[in-house]
Amino acid sequence: MIEGYTELNPCKTYLITGSAGFIGFFLSKKLLSQGCQVIGLDNLNDYYDLTLKRSRLKELEKDEGFVFIKGDISDKKVVSYVFSKFKPQIVVNLAAQAGVRYSFEQPDTYIQSNIIGFYNILEACRHSPVEHLIYASSSSVYGANTKVPYSTQDKTDNPVSLYAATKKSNELMAHAYSHLYNIPTTGLRFFTVYGPLGRPDMAYFSFTEKLLQGKPIKVFNYGNCFRDFTYIDDVVEAVTRILCNPPIQKFEKGSILDGIQYAVYNVGNSQPVQLVELIRVLEQKLSYATGRKIMANIEFLPRQPGDVITTYSNSTPLEQNFGFKPETSLEEGLEQFVNWYIDYFGVK
Ligand SMILES: NC(=O)c1ccc[n+]([C@@H]2O[C@H](COP(=O)([O-])OP(=O)(O)OC[C@H]3O[C@@H](n4cnc5c(N)ncnc54)[C@H](O)[C@@H]3O)[C@@H](O)[C@H]2O)c1
Numbered sequence: 001m002i003e004g005y006t007e008l009n010p011c012k013t014y015l016i017t018g019s020a021g022f023i024g025f026f027l028s029k030k031l032l033s034q035g036c037q038v039i040g041l042d043n044l045n046d047y048y049d050l051t052l053k054r055s056r057l058k059e060l061e062k063d064e065g066f067v068f069i070k071g072d073i074s075d076k077k078v079v080s081y082v083f084s085k086f087k088p089q090i091v092v093n094l095a096a097q098a099g100v101r102y103s104f105e106q107p108d109t110y111i112q113s114n115i116i117g118f119y120n121i122l123e124a125c126r127h128s129p130v131e132h133l134i135y136a137s138s139s140s141v142y143g144a145n146t147k148v149p150y151s152t153q154d155k156t157d158n159p160v161s162l163y164a165a166t167k168k169s170n171e172l173m174a175h176a177y178s179h180l181y182n183i184p185t186t187g188l189r190f191f192t193v194y195g196p197l198g199r200p201d202m203a204y205f206s207f208t209e210k211l212l213q214g215k216p217i218k219v220f221n222y223g224n225c226f227r228d229f230t231y232i233d234d235v236v237e238a239v240t241r242i243l244c245n246p247p248i249q250k251f252e253k254g255s256i257l258d259g260i261q262y263a264v265y266n267v268g269n270s271q272p273v274q275l276v277e278l279i280r281v282l283e284q285k286l287s288y289a290t291g292r293k294i295m296a297n298i299e300f301l302p303r304q305p306g307d308v309i310t311t312y313s314n315s316t317p318l319e320q321n322f323g324f325k326p327e328t329s330l331e332e333g334l335e336q337f338v339n340w341y342i343d344y345f346g347v348k
Pocket of ligand 1 (some may be wrong): 023
């Protein structure tokens with residue numbers, strides 16, 4: 001553990017952007033359960049089924065400690081209002097346009113939310129100082145890298161999608177603001193996060209729909225594709241441990257960066273799984289849960305632009321500094337997901 005590790009402080013005000021989203025919901029829920037005041041900000045866009053975002057919000061709104069603001073982080077007035085009214089001490093920026101494939105169809109929304117939106121958050125932290133800004137980066141920043149496992153020491157100069165480029169840009173922007181305005185920032189490179197109430201645009205979710213409907217499942221790069229699936233509870237645990245522990249100041253005598261508080265971590269399971277293995281586990285869990293024999297009809301196709309072959313996290317620095325690293329097995333995590341899915345959608 002880092003020297004002087006600080007437990008989560010329930011007396012602080014936490015601003016969580018993207019709180020109606022998958023990770024934002026579970027993080028907000030955890031903080032509320034610990035007695036924290038959580039300000040949620042989300043524009044409730046319709047990138048995927050809004051009913052799911054509303055279900056998450058409904059659950060959060062049961063807690064008195066939760067205040068929800070429907071607003072867009074790319075609107076500077078909204079962001080300034082939230083910072084001046086609630087004076088958050090800890091900010092977690094999860095609001096973003098996610099997804100690699102969608103960035104080919106709708107690049108504008110990536111620039112709007114991920115670049116302008118994040119810039120507004122940085123500006124707000126500059127003018128209303130915060131104790132710590134944590135923001136979502138992504139394993140996609142490793143782009144065309146072939147050396148695995150991915151380490152935060154590796155170069156990340158070869159993004160292969162606009163989504164990845166916006167996340168890398170966030171890290172660079174955070175670095176400049178940490179240096180210029182003494183804002184302690186921590187970027188978290190999440191690796192394929194999955195679980196109950198997850199994102200319908202992600203493979204494990206859409207494969208489940210298709211398996212239940214007996215529709216073909218498209219697997220690209222002829223199945224040569226590995227993902228480091230990371231269970232939502234592990235991600236929330238990692239973020240929670242980091243919240244009250246801004247990066248330790250780095251002092252390098254004579255360096256222009258003297259005193260900067262800037263860090264980036266991988267948050268991944270370190271156990272990459274081939275997509276066909278994901279399908280096999282889903283078949284098994286769905287067959288068990290429904291009492292029917294569920295079998296996939298896989299269509300193998302060539303690699304798509306923007307896809308990377310493997311994601312594989314080296315999460316050792318996370319473990320060394322915070323005494324925790326994700327390790328829920330895919331079997332365990334998918335069982336939770338499948339049970340939720342069957343119940344939520346009333347699958348017979
Ligand atoms: N889930 C993953 O596997 C994964 C992997 C790597 C990185 N990430 C990053 O983690 C963060 C959270 O991801 P998630 O899976 O919970 O996605 P999500 O889409 O479920 O959540 C994002 C939320 O942000 C909101 N939002 C989007 N643009 C906004 C804007 N301009 N203003 C206000 N709200 C806005 C959306 O309505 C949504 O509710 C994102 O930044 C994403 O890029 C996620």
